[in-house]
Amino acid sequence: MVPYAGYCHTFSLMNKNKAKTGVLLVNLGTPDSTATGDVRKYLREFLMDGRVIDIPAIPRWLLVHLIIAPFRAPKSAHEYTKLWTERGSPLLFHTVDLKEKLVQKLDPNLYQVEMAMRYQSPSIAEGLEKLNKANVKKIIVISLFPQYASATNGSVVDKVMEIARTWQIIPNITFVNNFVEHPLFLEAWAELGREMLEKESYDAYLFSYHGLPERQIRKGSVDGYCQLSDKCCAQYTKKNQFCYRSQCFLTTRLIVEKLGLPTDKVVTCFQSRLGKDPWIQPYTEDMIKQLAAKGAKKVLVFSPAFVADCLETTVEVGQEYKEQFEELGGERWDLVPSLNSRDTWVDCVKDLVEQNT
Numbered sequence: 001m002v003p004y005a006g007y008c009h010t011f012s013l014m015n016k017n018k019a020k021t022g023v024l025l026v027n028l029g030t031p032d033s034t035a036t037g038d039v040r041k042y043l044r045e046f047l048m049d050g051r052v053i054d055i056p057a058i059p060r061w062l063l064v065h066l067i068i069a070p071f072r073a074p075k076s077a078h079e080y081t082k083l084w085t086e087r088g089s090p091l092l093f094h095t096v097d098l099k100e101k102l103v104q105k106l107d108p109n110l111y112q113v114e115m116a117m118r119y120q121s122p123s124i125a126e127g128l129e130k131l132n133k134a135n136v137k138k139i140i141v142i143s144l145f146p147q148y149a150s151a152t153n154g155s156v157v158d159k160v161m162e163i164a165r166t167w168q169i170i171p172n173i174t175f176v177n178n179f180v181e182h183p184l185f186l187e188a189w190a191e192l193g194r195e196m197l198e199k200e201s202y203d204a205y206l207f208s209y210h211g212l213p214e215r216q217i218r219k220g221s222v223d224g225y226c227q228l229s230d231k232c233c234a235q236y237t238k239k240n241q242f243c244y245r246s247q248c249f250l251t252t253r254l255i256v257e258k259l260g261l262p263t264d265k266v267v268t269c270f271q272s273r274l275g276k277d278p279w280i281q282p283y284t285e286d287m288i289k290q291l292a293a294k295g296a297k298k299v300l301v302f303s304p305a306f307v308a309d310c311l312e313t314t315v316e317v318g319q320e321y322k323e324q325f326e327e328l329g330g331e332r333w334d335l336v337p338s339l340n341s342r343d344t345w346v347d348c349v350k351d352l353v354e355q356n357t
Contacts, residue, residue, distance in 0.1 A: 020112045021357050022136035024127050025099055026156045027144045029119030030089040034080040040073035046119045051155040054216060082315050094308040097341035105350045112136060124159050138172040140356045144307050146180050147247035150216060153177040174356045180251045184348035189304055190258040191344055192336050196300055203296040204265050208317055209248040209305040211270035211279040217245055245280050251304050272312055288321060292328035300334050307339045
């Protein structure tokens with residue numbers, strides 16, 4: 001037993017002296033407060049991203065600084081007050097909680113975990129600087145957006161590489177850009193769904209995802225495969241594996257399968273339109289009207305494009321769409337909460353880290 005104990009002690013010392021792997025969790029971002037000035041600052045940074053509003057820089061600057069930010073900020077600030085808690089923004093503190101739980105599950109001798117927001121604070125630059133100063137041998141960047149989109153995951157990659165390319169020594173950097181098929185991601189959503197289904201029965205099940213302009217989907221089309229229709233999105237292939245719309249429909253199918261929901265009562269749709277250009281369809285607002293017209297009284301709603309409660313889930317889906325449904329005669333509109341820092345979701349992130357170490 002003594003030689004074995006000595007070996008373990010030596011192995012432990014080797015681990016402590018070994019360069020760590022850095023992990024950077026990146027979520028979307030949030031204003032620093034509900035003050036109009038902070039919301040305006042957030043909107044400017046967010047919407048000036050060329051992957052979010054993908055038009056030339058000068059017209060984008062004019063649109064954002066002279067039209068969207070000045071007029072949208074007061075309204076958005078009011079919306080954020082409906083969401084804010086004593087801990088501040090749910091998107092921020094749930095990401096903090098996720099990070100802290102992940103730290104507890106990973107070997108501290110092997111990993112250093114940091115978190116960041118793509119827009120505002122804590123910034124990606126701050127998170128990367130901490131990992132750089134720690135002389136990590138590798139960085140695993142996990143964009144906390146389940147379905148790949150240029151405006152989210154692609155933007156994170158852009159920002160990370162913009163910062164890292166200024167370093168004299170650049171460690172290996174790995175990006176996790178899509179995890180819609182991860183069994184623990186799906187199980188975490190299924191657990192939440194089961195908890196709701198144990199309390200109530202529903203007439204319909206609505207899966208609402210954040211929308212994107214159709215032009216952004218077409219830009220990523222492989223060999224002209226994209227038709228922006230249920231026909232092409234019904235199959236998940238190597239040609240549409242990075243199509244955001246296709247990934248959303250896949251997410252719905254996989255969660256529905258785990259929950260055993262009747263497929264004829266399931267709808268997939270897209271929310272949060274901005275501007276006059278066509279966005280991917282069907283629109284959530286239209287599907288609400290159709291469900292009400294068909295006599296649906298009780299609807300269970302999932303928002304699997306988001307892993308933390310935020311403005312788009314709690315307020316837009318949970319409150320605004322609920323009001324619309326009830327005005328049309330609906331009786332119950334229940335929103336399944338986001339994954340936040342649920343244990344199964346933390347286990348999923350841990351597995352993503354270990355798979356890429």
